[in-house]
Amino acid sequence: MRRGCISLGEVQCDACKSIIPYPDRYLAVDEKDGKEDDEGETYRYCVPCCLKKGYAHHKVEKGEQILTFFEE
Numbered sequence: 001m002r003r004g005c006i007s008l009g010e011v012q013c014d015a016c017k018s019i020i021p022y023p024d025r026y027l028a029v030d031e032k033d034g035k036e037d038d039e040g041e042t043y044r045y046c047v048p049c050c051l052k053k054g055y056a057h058h059k060v061e062k063g064e065q066i067l068t069f070f071e072e
């Protein structure tokens with residue numbers, strides 16, 4: 001399961017190991033063997049890593065580009 005969250009400033013990205021500053025968004029996702037799996041462990045990823053992994057994408061809504069962590 002994917003959960004879009006807001007960092008309180010003490011969240012570390014599990015991919016690039018950088019600290020995600022408040023109030024940036026990050027994604028909590030359950031993964032097993034590098035794949036999305038509800039039985040796996042929870043990993044946290046910053047936005048650039050989500051984009052790289054295909055967990056996030058930009059969409060345009062009402063003329064504004066917004067970031068979403070979920071499939072349409």
Ligand SMILES: [Zn+2]
Pocket residue numbers: 013014015016017018045046047048049050
């Ligand atoms: Zn990252």
